[in-house]
């Protein structure tokens with residue numbers, strides 16, 4: 516029986532649910548882009564974005580998705596032929612590496628153990644082996660949205676320091692920003708890449724890149740062969756339009772302003788706590804299902820499980836059939852498996868989410884499984900509630 520009435524819930528891994536207040540803030544006619552309120556509003560975004568990723572460095576807002584932000588970061592610090600080391604723990608770091616390769620960089624990959632986060636000891640050993648310091652940067656994703664892995668960025672920096680290696684540390688925080696702590700300066704990150712469509716609760720379209728002084732120095736040394744991505748005019752604009760290398764993304768800026776206001780009104784710590792508690796509930800539910808069926812959390816090490824996405828393996832159970840029932844009849848869209856070798860699906864729990872959204876999603880999945888006569892242990896919502904209540 517279809518229950519398709521009321522609000523459809525999008526539990527994919529971005530774009531995430533857009534709050535009504537953000538949509539309302541965007542719903543306005545075009546405004547003057549030469550002077551007036553838009554200019555002040557734009558300038559107010561930079562300190563707030565820097566606060567969320569914990570940096571006093573530079574911030575650049577691009578009209579771009581995450582792929583654009585990836586490319587912007589690379590274009591500004593490297594010249595062709597330089598080498599980067601990609602730390603793989605899912606599909607996204609290799610995706611960034613693919614762009615680097617197409618831009619003429621030498622790309623080497625160090626893979627995490629299967630279904631785990633990056634191993635800092637392996638990184639240290641690899642960097643110690645690079646005696647000539649040919650590797651110019653280490654590229655890593657804080658939360659890999661395909662595997663559900665959370666990487667310990669502070670430990671990765673410690674490994675680089677222990678190896679005495681001068682490479683830049685470049686981190687994709689796209690699925691982490693506004694969901695879990697990102698401490699760019701405290702963790703020694705040189706470049707942070709983000710985007711607005713996940714924890715920042717704004718429709719896709721803004722890529723955000725942060726750079727510290729080390730990265731800016733390398734940028735000045737290398738120059739940038741792309742006029743659009745170039746940090747130099749964006750960092751020191753003589754005219755407002757240079758911030759965006761053209762027309763500003765007006766409505767997005769209003770939407771992002773509203774989203775940031777909501778984040779600070781709730782408080783960053785409260786935002787992170789909400790993500791942590793909800794994620795813990797989701798994991799408890801999956802483990803409960805798994806006690807009577809093939810369900811398994813993809814990430815084996817509990818400390819490497821992310822608080823914004825959970826990837827679930829379903830063995831020989833057809834996850835796509837379950838997702839199709841959820842989509843068509845139960846008004847919840849789940850993420851497809853990405854890069855797993857068995858059936859899998861993903862639940863996004865990032866940004867504008869609360870307990871009823873997630874408990875409802877878990878209950879809906881259970882309803883779909885019941886309709887499929889799937890082997891699983893019922894009662895996952897109770898398991899999630901018990902865990903969230905702690």
Ligand SMILES: Cc1ncc(COP(=O)(O)O)c(C=O)c1O
Nearest residue numbers: 580581582607658660687689690
């Ligand atoms: C961790 C991560 N990095 C990069 C990207 C790429 O972003 P986009 O799809 O906006 O280009 C995504 C997209 O889901 C992501 O989850």
